[in-house]
Amino acid sequence: QVNLAESGGGSVQAGRSLRLACTFSKWNYRGYYMAWFRQAPGKERERVACIAIPGTTRYADSVKGRFSISHDNPSNILYLQMDSLKPEDTAVYYCASDYRYSFCPTSKVTPPYWGQGTQVTVSS
Numbered sequence: 001q002v003n004l005a006e007s008g009g010g011s012v013q014a015g016r017s018l019r020l021a022c023t024f025s026k027w028n029y030r031g032y033y034m035a036w037f038r039q040a041p042g043k044e045r046e047r048v049a050c051i052a053i054p055g056t057t058r059y060a061d062s063v064k065g066r067f068s069i070s071h072d073n074p075s076n077i078l079y080l081q082m083d084s085l086k087p088e089d090t091a092v093y094y095c096a097s098d099y100r101y102s103f104c105p106t107s108k109v110t111p112p113y114w115g116q117g118t119q120v121t122v123s124s
Contacts, residue, residue, distance in 0.1 A: 002027060002113040004095050009118030016085055016122075022078040022095030022115055031055075031102025035111060036069060036080045038091035038120075048093075049080060050104035058104045063089075085122045092117040 008020040020036070035050040049069035050058045057069050068081040078095050098111035 001025070002097060004097060004113060004115035006093065006095050006115045006118040009093060009120045011121040011123065012085055014086055014122055014124050017081070017083045018085065018120060019082070020080040020093055020095075020118060020120075022080075024076050024078065024095070024097060026076050027099065029099040032097065032099045033101055033104050033111075034069075034071060034078050034095065034097045035104070036067075036078075037094045037096060038089075039094070040088075040091040043091075046091075047107040050107075051078070052101075052103045055103060058107075060107070082120070085120075087122050087124045090120060090122050092119050094118075 003025045004022055006022050012018055033052045035047055037045050037047050039045040048060045048063050049067055051069045051071050066084045070079045094117045095115045096111035097113045
C-alpha cells in the first residue's frame with residue numbers, strides 16, 4: 001500500500017507564491033518518478049511537473065519558469081514551489097507516484113498511486 005498526502009494549498013492573490021508538499025510512504029524501488037498534476041473544473045487533468053528519482057525534471061509549458069518540483073528523499077516529501085501564480089493556476093493539485101518508470105514518461109501516462117488532492121485558488 002502506497003500512501004500519498006498533499007498539503008499546502010490555499011487561496012492567494014495573483015503574483016504570490018505557494019509551496020505544496022506531498023508526504024509519501026517509503027518504498028524500495030531504486031528508480032521511479034513522482035509528479036504533480038492539476039485539474040480545474042471543466043478542464044482535463046494536466047501534469048504540471050515531474051521528477052525522476054534520481055534524475056531530471058520536466059515541466060508543462062504553462063508553468064515553466066514559475067514552478068519548481070523537488071524531492072526530499074530522507075524525509076519522503078515531494079514539493080512543488082509555485083511562484084508568480086496566475087488565476088489560471090486555480091485547480092485541485094494532486095501528487096502521484098509510479099514505480100514503472102525510472103524517468104519521466106510522456107504526460108499521458110497515468111501513475112498508479114495518487115494523493116487526495118489539495119485546492120489552490122488564485123484570485124486576480
